[in-house]
Amino acid sequence: MIEAVGLRKTYDHGRVEVLRDVHLTVEPGEFVAISGASGSGKSTLLHLLAALDRPTAGTVRVNGHDLSGRVHDVNGYRRRIGLVFQLHNLLPHLAAARNVELAMFGTHHSPSERAQRAVALLDDLQLGYAVHRSPARLSGGERQRVAIARALANEPKVLLADEPTGSLDAGSIEVVFELFDSLRAKGLTIVMVTHDSAVAARADRQLTLNQGTLART
Amino acid sequence: MTFVGLMFRNLRVKPLRSALTAIAVAVGVASGVTLGIVTHSLRETAVQILQIGKADFSVTQKGVTDVLNSVMDEGDLVALGNDPDVESTVGVLVSIEDLGDDNPMFLEIGIQPERMEEFGVRLVQGEVYGATAPDEVMLGYRASRNLGKTVGDTLQLGEFTYRVVGIFATDQEFGDSAAMLPLVTLQATERKPGDVTIAFVRVRPGADVDALRQRIERDFPQMITVRTASEFGRADRNLQLLSAADDGATILALTIGVIIVANTMLITFLERTREFGVLRAVGWSRRRVMSLVIGETLILSLVGASLGIGISYLAIQVLEHVGNLAGVLHPEYTVEVFRRALLTATGIGFLGALYPALRAALLVPLEALRRE
Incomplete structure (x- = not known):
């Protein structure tokens, strides 16, 4: 469960206020889409939920982890949260499967288990043919799917996705949502930032960030 | 991965x-x-020079840059030998001769013939040189082999010509690659009468070696004792x-x-x-x-x-x-x-x-x- 109360985030010594008084509750298994103009604070909100940043004020809890201050076992928390970056952030010198495996270092999986799971995830995202390809030899959509596979590598309970379908074609979007649906059936909670109203419409709930404040669409 | x-x-x-x-x-x-x-x-x-003699420790002049530059008076060695814990001392004069590219540092050791056995030298061929023979030399078996010289041959060392009278072994590579001459002969050719380079000291059984060394260094402040390879730097500033x-x-x-x-x-x-x-x-x-x-x-x-x-x-x-x-x-x-x-x-x-x-x-x- 995700619970944010009175979240505020400022930069530049308080001169730039990106989030102000954000309240958000996401139930387990729920799929929430967040839209908003560029610079409205969508990515910042995801970063706070992913423990990549700390709020200036307010509290945020994800599955019992208090992320408002110093996070206990922050590395373990990050491993248990699936995070899809807007810009893929794949390591260019590693093949697709190796990029997925990276997220599993530090878990109990052996190297061979990591490799098997990476291939299985890429297969689920219909990228079985690209397992050994480097990111440079993948299209934008393929790279995004590899990034999604990496986010799902540790069977997270919460997936935070920043424009995960931004560079996908319609067919690929369907593949991704089929996987999301099957994982949601197992209890996966999804918070997705998107510009695409059609994609947002597939969520259980649509929210809009406007001038740092979250409101139901 | x-x-x-x-x-x-x-x-x-x-x-x-x-x-x-x-x-x-x-x-x-x-x-x-x-x-x-x-x-x-x-x-x-360098340490092998000090280990040619079968001794408990060696004595050289203190403060020399190269142990081969050490100069000690034979009279001091006699006095040193009077210590009740000293069983024997053997003083030798050591000199280096350039015999060409193959032997740029050929070792000459001047030693009295009657002290050879004490020094750990075994005669393997020929005979021992005379105590004051001016033109007799013995070669270590390695030197003999390296120089292609054997008993009866002549050997030029610097400006002097010697007759090889015997071949010896010391069970030590450095010694076996050297030549031995009567002490007085080498002292004469090197213009160092009464001088020796190194003294090899044997200690009486049961004596305290470290205490003896301290005593020697106290009583003969111009001398330094060396017992192990790691101590060699004490004697050789180079x-x-x-x-x-x-x-x-x-x-x-x-x-x-x-x-x-x-x-x-x-x-x-x-x-x-x-x-x-x-x-x-x-x-x-x-x-x-x-x-x-x-x-x-x-x-x-x-x-x-x-x-x-x-x-x-x-x-x-x-x-x-x-x-x-x-x-x-x-x-x-x-x-x-x-x-x-x-x-x-x-x-x-x-x-x-x-x-x-x-x-x-x-x-x-x-x-x-x-x-x-």
Whole structure:
């Protein structure tokens, strides 16, 4: 469960206020889409939920982890949260499967288990043919799917996705949502930032960030 | 993919840079190892002079730059021999003769014939020279073989011609490669009447050797005693200087190696900032990121160490045939050599990687991800 109360985030010594008084509750298994103009604070909100940043004020809890201050076992928390970056952030010198495996270092999986799971995830995202390809030899959509596979590598309970379908074609979007649906059936909670109203419409709930404040669409 | 496998993959991204970093380590290792081997070899060679005589310890003049420049009065040795704990003393005069490129440092040992047995010399062919014979010489069996001289042949040493009257063995390479002459004869040709270079002292059974040495150094302040190879520097300041130069050069090579590796790894770190940010964002701990950077550097260091040993081996092969070192350098590739190479490489790698690794580990993921 995700619970944010009175979240505020400022930069530049308080001169730039990106989030102000954000309240958000996401139930387990729920799929929430967040839209908003560029610079409205969508990515910042995801970063706070992913423990990549700390709020200036307010509290945020994800599955019992208090992320408002110093996070206990922050590395373990990050491993248990699936995070899809807007810009893929794949390591260019590693093949697709190796990029997925990276997220599993530090878990109990052996190297061979990591490799098997990476291939299985890429297969689920219909990228079985690209397992050994480097990111440079993948299209934008393929790279995004590899990034999604990496986010799902540790069977997270919460997936935070920043424009995960931004560079996908319609067919690929369907593949991704089929996987999301099957994982949601197992209890996966999804918070997705998107510009695409059609994609947002597939969520259980649509929210809009406007001038740092979250409101139901 | 294992963690080490990931390190190798990362190193292959910039093969030229990885190779150059390994070469930087190799140069540091080669410098340290070569100087270490040369110093060790020279020390061993020099120490052998003191070990020719079968003695409990040796006595030489204090404060000389080269033990072969030591000059002691035979009269002092007689006084030294009067100590109740001294069983016997054998004084020898040692001189170096240049016999050409193959024997640039041929050793001449002046010793009284009746002290030879005490000195550990065995006659293997011919006879012992006369106590005052001006033109008789004995050759160690190695010297005999190296010079192609045997009993009955003549041997030119400097401006003097000698007749080889016997071949001896000392069971010690340095002694067996030398010539022995009557002490008075060598003292005359060297214009050092009544002088000896080294004295070999045997101690009475049950006597306290260390106490005797302290007594000798107190009663004869111009003398110094040497019992083990590691003490040789007490008697030979050249070797002290050589050891200091070895240490200094090794530290310098290590420092330069560390700076080069640190610089390279820092550039690598700056290029890989975003990568480290991704790793931290997907749950890598600071320790794991540090281990990755240090591990990659240590791999390069180990490659550098292997390369460095190879370079060192080649360098020593060359040095063995160069000028003053010809015939003196007898390098030994001991476990210590490899330990030194490994330590040097590991030191360079670890110290060079430490700062970049710390910076990588301390990156704030979000800031790292924002870097281009």
